[in-house]
Amino acid sequence: MPPIVEFSEKGKPQIKRVDTFCSLLNYELPSEDSSFSGLLEQFDKIIKDKHPQVTSGALSNCHGDWYEWMLAANAWNYRIKNNKNLILLLLPNVSSFDVAALYNDELYGYINDLLLKVKKTADVQLITSNPDFVIIDTTNIKLDGEFQKSISGFTPDSIDKLEKSYQHFIGKCSFENISGYLSVKTTFRPDRRLQLSHEGSLMKATYVHLQTRDWVINPKGLKYYGAATKISDADRRGLRTVATHSILDVQATPQAAVDEVFTINSNSNCDDAFKIILNE
Incomplete structure (x- = not known):
């Protein structure tokens, strides 16, 4: 899996929206039985587990895209x-x-x-x-x-x-x-x-x-x-x-x-x- 976040000069984590999204979906389209909100919740959990410093606000900013x-x-x-x-x-x-x-x-x-x-x-x-x-x-x-x-x-x-x-x-x-x-x-x-x-x-x-x-x-x-x-x-x-x-x-x-x-x-x-x- 490619890096989920990159860090600014001040050390602030920034989510790599495109690469992370593609990787979390295994480069596929959502399955027929997937709920979009469920996928977003799943993505949040995976990202937070790997990078606890990522804020809820940063995740919410990605959800729209x-x-x-x-x-x-x-x-x-x-x-x-x-x-x-x-x-x-x-x-x-x-x-x-x-x-x-x-x-x-x-x-x-x-x-x-x-x-x-x-x-x-x-x-x-x-x-x-x-x-x-x-x-x-x-x-x-x-x-x-x-x-x-x-x-x-x-x-x-x-x-x-x-x-x-x-x-x-x-x-x-x-x-x-x-x-x-x-x-x-x-x-x-x-x-x-x-x-x-x-x-x-x-x-x-x-x-x-x-x-x-x-x-x-x-x-x-x-x-x-x-x-x-x-x-x-x-x-x-x-x-x-x-x-x-x-x-x-x-x-x-x-x-x-x-x-x-x-x-x-x-x-x-x-x-x-x-x-x-x-x-x-």
Whole structure:
């Protein structure tokens, strides 16, 4: 097994996320009967046994990536197996990538123009985090052969592929190509519920702005989903928030900021969710 941690100059242990994750799964995909939360608990125990100095906070910081990789691999293989045109792709965080850059130059220009005018007029900004995944309709976008190769196991190369495939679509998406987003958390806390609602509301408001600027009649709409390993009734109630822009037009029907929330804690849960998320 490769080293689990490396140490900073100050002697602080840092978990090697990719190598450790791949090794703990024996470079395979999770088995059909595995629960994702159970795997994370198992990983924590192995790491703590070998390196007691690793903090719970450091482990929690890894959980998000590890959970996203398991969902991303399932989504990748589900699309290929079922010959879907919709693809679910991981996105980096907002500090390293502007999700609006997936749109073509004209649409990206509309969004940047909006941001500039908001800043210039009221000295405020549209601030949000990136959703964890984007849903892209690839019908009119040419894909290379890598997009038809299944993920057979977890290796540094396969994780790199899952994390960077969004780059193929930068500047190529028309208004109709981006169908929605998915944000995931291992578990929901009240502040995380607010993050999803804010993200969903702002993404949908931006979509309506593009619809107006591009004169799109009867658009199919933008979906925004959430997922976690477990979801309580309080989580579902907390996420039943209206998309703010949709209550400003008396002739429009109010929209939900978050369209649906899925419990995804296994491979079979993935299939159930993707039947909805990747349904054209």
